[in-house]
Amino acid sequence: MVLWVAALQPLLIGAVLLYSSAVKLAPRRSHPPARGTALARLVGERRAAWALRLVGVVELGLGAALVLPPALPAEPVAATALALGFLGYLGYARVVVPDSSCGCMSTRRTPVSWRSFARGGLMLGGAALAVTATTSWVDAVGTRPVAGTALLLAEAAAVIAFSPELDAWWLLPLRRLRIRLSHPLAGTGRLAGLPLDSSVDQMQHSAAYRSVAHLLRSDVVEHWDEGDWRILVYSARYGARATTAVFAVPRLRYEPQAVRVALVDDQTGAAVDPPDPGTLDRNTYRHSTFHEGALADLTLRTGPLGEAVRGDAPLSGATAGMPGPGPVNVG
Amino acid sequence: MTHPIDRRRLLTAAVLGGAGVVGATAFGSLAPEAAFAADDLTAQAGLADPNFAEGIITGITGGVLAVTGSDNVLYRIRVTDATSIWKLRPTTLDRVAVGDGLYARGARLGDGTLAADAVWVNIVNLHAHIRGIGRTALNLDHRGQPILAHVVPGVTAASYNGTPAVADLSLLRVGRHVQVLGAWHPGSNEIDIATVYAAAN
Numbered sequence: 217m218v219l220w221v222a223a224l225q226p227l228l229i230g231a232v233l234l235y236s237s238a239v240k241l242a243p244r245r246s247h248p249p250a251r252g253t254a255l256a257r258l259v260g261e262r263r264a265a266w267a268l269r270l271v272g273v274v275e276l277g278l279g280a281a282l283v284l285p286p287a288l289p290a291e292p293v294a295a296t297a298l299a300l301g302f303l304g305y306l307g308y309a310r311v312v313v314p315d316s317s318c319g320c321m322s323t324r325r326t327p328v329s330w331r332s333f334a335r336g337g338l339m340l341g342g343a344a345l346a347v348t349a350t351t352s353w354v355d356a357v358g359t360r361p362v363a364g365t366a367l368l369l370a371e372a373a374a375v376i377a378f379s380p381e382l383d384a385w386w387l388l389p390l391r392r393l394r395i396r397l398s399h400p401l402a403g404t405g406r407l408a409g410l411p412l413d414s415s416v417d418q419m420q421h422s423a424a425y426r427s428v429a430h431l432l433r434s435d436v437v438e439h440w441d442e443g444d445w446r447i448l449v450y451s452a453r454y455g456a457r458a459t460t461a462v463f464a465v466p467r468l469r470y471e472p473q474a475v476r477v478a479l480v481d482d483q484t485g486a487a488v489d490p491p492d493p494g495t496l497d498r499n500t501y502r503h504s505t506f507h508e509g510a511l512a513d514l515t516l517r518t519g520p521l522g523e524a525v526r527g528d529a530p531l532s533g534a535t536a537g538m539p540g541p542g543p544v545n546v547g
Numbered sequence: 548m549t550h551p552i553d554r555r556r557l558l559t560a561a562v563l564g565g566a567g568v569v570g571a572t573a574f575g576s577l578a579p580e581a582a583f584a585a586d587d588l589t590a591q592a593g594l595a596d597p598n599f600a601e602g603i604i605t606g607i608t609g610g611v612l613a614v615t616g617s618d619n620v621l622y623r624i625r626v627t628d629a630t631s632i633w634k635l636r637p638t639t640l641d642r643v644a645v646g647d648g649l650y651a652r653g654a655r656l657g658d659g660t661l662a663a664d665a666v667w668v669n670i671v672n673l674h675a676h677i678r679g680i681g682r683t684a685l686n687l688d689h690r691g692q693p694i695l696a697h698v699v700p701g702v703t704a705a706s707y708n709g710t711p712a713v714a715d716l717s718l719l720r721v722g723r724h725v726q727v728l729g730a731w732h733p734g735s736n737e738i739d740i741a742t743v744y745a746a747a748n
Contacts, residue, residue, distance in 0.1 A: 315692075317691065326691060327692065384722075388678075388721055388722050391678075391679055391680070391721045392720065392721045392722060395720065395721055399680070399717045400680050400681055400682045401680060401682070401698065401716040401717050401719065402717040403717070409701065409714070410714070411702075411703075411704030411712045411713065411742070412636065412637075412704075413704050413706070413711070413712035413742050414704065414711040414713065417711040417712065418711060433629070434630060434631035434664045434665045435631040435633055435637070435667070436631055436633075436637045437629070437631045437637060438637055439637060440555060442559050442563065445563065447555075447558065447559055450631070451629035451630070451631065451664060460558065460629075462558045462559075462561055462562040463562065464559075464562045464563055470711065476562050476563070477562065478558075478561040478562040480557070480558060480561045482629070487561045
């Protein structure tokens with residue numbers, strides 16, 4: 217029985233090696249597959265691409281030898297040595313370059329995890345077992361075809377399950393299906409009230425905001441709801457006076473033209489009188505958009521602290537995708 | 548400072564009372580020279596902006612935060628009643644702790660202290676892919692690194708296709724790209740989501 221299982225292993229290991237070599241040797245126009253792998257650290261950035269191809273050639277040769285007859289005793293020995301070397305490489309990557317990609321079975325960036333080690337262990341176990349085999353896999357499948365196919369399929373499923381690179385084949389579709397059947401976050405809309413962001417967005421599209429945007433110094437200091445209105449409070453500076461800018465934003469309807477604003481003097485508590493209403497024409501509006509651009513950093517709520525988490529969130533990404541104050545269209 | 552409730556009543560009356568309706572140009576000329584005359588631009592090309600600070604909070608004494616920047620510059624940041632503090636939501640100084648990261652913007656005083664106008668604590672801005680959706684969190688993949696992004700009831704909002712944010716998160720899909728603004732849990736790979744920007748169709 218053990219000998220029969222051992223005789224089947226060369227087919228599985230050979231197939232995995234062939235797939236892995238195909239990934240490494242397939243011509244690619246972009247993304248050199250060696251970039252970001254621990255291999256680049258081991259042999260140098262310039263030689264990494266060639267080293268990866270060399271590994272691919274070795275895998276191709278050994279995989280083909282394992283799958284194709286005749287079954288030589290040296291083949292599983294070589295496969296065991298390769299599996300050992302591969303586990304050693306994984307350990308090196310994990311210790312020396314923890315953030316690096318494995319570069320094993322996909323060009324997709326996949327960090328080394330416990331699943332990579334489990335797959336390496338599975339390959340090592342299979343190869344070591346195959347050393348004891350006395351017949352070829354063709355004969356072994358021939359004696360018990362159903363059991364042999366089932367065992368190989370189960371082992372292949374284990375390899376796929378332990379391959380983070382292959383999640384897109386089976387795990388993501390499964391999760392998509394589950395979420396289509398029952399979305400875990402359905403009902404979040406009914407429980408929660410109106411998000412603050414929604415009111416801020418509406419306010420930023422209002423004429424009232426454009427009129428005072430250049431005076432604002434802070435982000436939202438506080439906010440509360442007052443009947444049909446949401447009140448947003450900002451710190452502002454009007455000339456030399458420290459003031460508070462108070463916005464009233466319609467709460468349950470989107471009507472930016474209804475947004476109101478008042479400036480209140482922090483010392484006296486009195487509303488600041490607007491000095492000169494001026495006239496509203498096409499040109500003044502265009503100027504006001506210009507002010508928003510220049511002072512957007514004061515009102516931006518999106519400074520990235522990506523560095524703290526990963527050290528790579530781009531600062532310029534702060535406004536990307538954020539529905540901020542866009543260009544103004546005036547009739 | 549007046550009592551908070553009285554202050555709210557005062558501010559509400561100011562904006563919703565008759566005098567609160569203000570036209571677009573009520574607060575002065577919108578000509579560019581008027582705007583730039585108001586503030587001196589102190590930032591200079593090639594030098595760090597003196598009115599900006601970032602780093603990890605190493606101490607809080609009264610209203611002054613001691614901060615170590617990521618380039619080891621030491622900052623002292625003064626927080627006043629007029630300073631806005633964001634930590635997942637607009638909040639107050641007593642919610643800020645040593646070990647938090649921050650971005651601050653304000654005006655540099657003569658003694659080198661930054662008088663903060665706005666402070667954003669632990670704010671992160673991530674582009675990621677959704678790997679999984681649970682009842683209380685999203686599993687995100689940020690350049691190969693897993694990030695657990697918690698959904699905070701009453702705070703977490705979603706903006707679909709650039710429209711104003713809503714509380715309904717049920718249009719998020721596994722495998723899709725999202726941009727997430729949130730508050731980092733210091734020392735971990737977990738965040739609380741403030742707003743998630745996604746495409747919906």
